[in-house]
Amino acid sequence: MGRKVLVLNQDYSALSICSVPKAFLLVYLDKAELVAESELLKLRTISAEFPMPTVIRLHRYVNLPYKGVMLTRQNIFKRDDHRCQYCGTSDELTLDHVLPKSRGGKTSWDNLATACKRCNSRKGDYTPEEANLKLRQKPYKPTFLVFLRDFSGSIEESWLPFLARKEKAFQ
Template identity: 40%
Template sequence: MRNTLVLNAGYEPLSTVSLQRAVVLVLQDKAVVEQAHPVRVMRGTGVELPVPRVIRLRRYVRVPFRQRAAWSRRGVLARDQHRCAYCGRRATTVDHLVPRSRGGADSWLNTVAACAEDNQRKADRTPEQAGMAVLRQPFEPTPEASLMLALGLRRTDAGEWAGWLPLSA
């Protein structure tokens, strides 16, 4: 089953949690159900709860403001939609355009998603030295876009959470 979207007390999206964690937060009175599945219901001893799709925390959780999206391997794969920057096939690894051994950094602009075969073929060289063309240039996502990446969503497939996410309008 799909995860449940968690909103801060001020309705800002924070993250997603498993259905089980969402139910525990609601039952512990730490969150309220903002949007529930129209038909599905969870039943327990003396308890009946609609299956939550979106919950809101009752108390505000302070989240430090980020002007830049934090880099991560998972974020690079999501940004590049799990497609190899060299051949377009399914990507499973992250490749550094300027290899780390040559001073390349773990950054949005120096990393691309790559299939294992192309990553090994490129080895410890730049794409130019390896004679490999990069199909899509890397970019740094905005903090809002990185939230969408972290949630595993693109602007077009927010679906059931459309009204709750900043980029889905």
């Protein structure tokens, strides 16, 4: 059961994503309420049938002072669609500092890009312009909601009202 469930805070803001069993347990233990369920799928036991959650809302507000996306190798790869940002291949991927560290480049969302070993080696200690390479997209730091919406794999249609509503508040 690889399906995911959107978890909303008490104020209906998107908080995280969890597995179906975890979401079912939160609802069953009365720590959350079912907001949306799958129309096609059900959870079945030997003697009972339950709706399969797609969106749940916590009964208690969870205060998260910082809701950001962690800077990790895998999150950079997700942001860049697991493709080299110079040639587009998905083979032998590494991370590249657009402005090399030796020239003052930082390890940050805005300076890291996915690159294949070949392009990374070709670029070396140069900027993309100096190495005659062109970035397919400028590196950026995704917001928490953009990351949830765009990079968490497949999303349920029932999530869209909650992700779109909050995203407009950020703009």
